Amino acid sequence: MTSDSRQQPGVPVGAHAPVDAERLRESLTRLYDIYQKIAEKADDSFNKRCPYKDARSRCTANFGCRNQFFPKDRFERPVCSGSDKLDYRTSWDV
Numbered sequence: 821m822t823s824d825s826r827q828q829p830g831v832p833v834g835a836h837a838p839v840d841a842e843r844l845r846e847s848l849t850r851l852y853d854i855y856q857k858i859a860e861k862a863d864d865s866f867n868k869r870c871p872y873k874d875a876r877s878r879c880t881a882n883f884g885c886r887n888q889f890f891p892k893d894r895f896e897r898p899v900c901s902g903s904d905k906l907d908y909r910t911s912w913d914v
C-alpha cells in the first residue's frame with residue numbers, strides 16, 4: 821500500500837478532504853499579493869531597463885541604437901553600453 825503525504829487524518833484513502841473556504845481565500849489572497857509585487861517590480865524595471873537588454877547585457881534589438889557596442893566577433897550580439905538610469909528610448913534609430 822502506498823502512502824500519500826497529502827492524506828489528512830480521518831479522511832479515507834482516495835477521498836478528498838473538505839475544502840476549508842477561509843484557508844483557501846487566505847491562500848489565494850497571499851498568492852495574489854505575491855504576483856502583484858512581481859508585476860509592480862516588472863513595471864518598475866521596464867521603465868528603467870531597456871526591454872531589449874538581456875540578462876548578460878547583450879542587445880537583442882534588430883535596429884540600430886547608439887548604445888550598441890559591437891565586439892570583434894561579428895557573430896556575437898552587441899553589448900549594451902547604456903545606463904539603466906537614463907531613458908534608453910532616445911537612443912534608438914527607429
Ligand code: SF4
Pocket residue numbers: 870871872873874878879880881885886887888889899900901902908911
Ligand atoms: S539601450 Fe540600445 S543597445 Fe541597449 S539593449 Fe536597448 S536597444 Fe540595445
